[in-house]
Amino acid sequence: MRKIITDSAANLFADQINGVPHQSVALSLTSGGQRFADTPDFDRGAFAVFTAGKVIKTACPSAEQYLAAYGRATEVFVFTISAATSGSYNAARLAQSMAQEIRPEQKIAVFDTKVAGPAQRMLAQEASKLIQAGASFTEIVTQITAVSQQTKVFFVLKTLNNLANNGRINKAVAKLAQVLKINVIGWADEQGEVQSLAKARGEKGARKALLQLLAEHNFDGQRLVIDHADNLAGALALQAAVQAQYPTCQVEIGTCNALCRFYAEQGGLMIGAQMKG
Known part of the structure; x- marks a missing residue:
């Protein structure tokens, strides 16, 4: 059996991806x-109570959680949130060593996606298509490694407090955004670090700035995936703006689960897209 594993930062909890077995391994707060x-049974009410007025830290899955997820699959493809922001990748690699001590014949590929959320999910979906097409383990690893270099995650955030409090972004940038009441548009760079790229007042200005950034970074115009934190209207407005500029673009809209919601905060958007090579 061939299997795909993602950590929960991918906001992907289906038992299968395009018919390929899939399992999510939970990060936590x-x-x-x-x-x-x-x-997947994320309760927004319970989450709000848990996080209200508290100092929150995030925690990666344990190697034992990953080891259990690998199970007896003959080939496993693992997609973790950026190693620059979480220990999830290192835990998955440790579990890989543990698994192959038990079953040396088991093939496991662990990808540090250097992204999160919708972009992480796009890579897992691409792997599922290659599996269904009958590609070999080596072919899949080679193809995903190449595709991952062009797959990016952007964000449009109304507040950066949680990112700043957890050392993911400069506190001065977060404070300035709060004081000026501006949207911050950024991405995870080539090292997987969160970087601010632009600032804009209002959601319309933020959409315009994001479209400009997509063009500047050579968006291929084929597919965009948007995850939102209680901002379906904003996601739909962005979908319309993207399709006005890229008429053939397929746009998928999803929601942020607990970890991505914590970092995106209320009204935030995360955007996955592939750039031209």
Whole structure:
């Protein structure tokens, strides 16, 4: 059996992707010894109570969680959130070593996607298509490695407090955005680090700035994936703006689960897109 594993930052919890077995491994949020797991039964009300007024830290899955997910699959393809922002990749690699001590014949590929959310999900979906097409393990690893270099995640955020408090972005940038009440548009760079690229007032200005950034970074105009944090209207407006500029572009809209919602915060958007090579 061939299997795809993602950590929960991919916002992907289906048992299959294009007919290929899939399993999500949960990241979590912690505070004062309490833990909130990023699982498919995510409860927004309970999440709001858990995070309200608390210092929240995020935690990666354990190697044992990954090892259990690998199971007895003959080939496993693992897609983790950027190693620059989480220990999930390192845990998955440790589990790879543990698994292959038990079953040396088991083939496991662990990808540090250097992205999160919708872009991470795009790579897992691409792997599923290659599996269904009958590509070999080596062919899939080679193809995904190439595609991942062109797959980017952008974000449009109304507040950066949680990113700043967890050391993902400069606190001065976060404070300025809060004071000026501006949207911050950014991405995860080639190292997977969160970087601010532009600032704009209002959602219309943010959409215009994002479209400009997509063009500047050679967006291929084929497919865009948007995950939102309680901002379906904003996601739909962005979809319309993208398709006005790229008429043949397929746009998929999803939602942020617990971890991505924590970082995107209320009203935030995460955007996955592939650039031209």
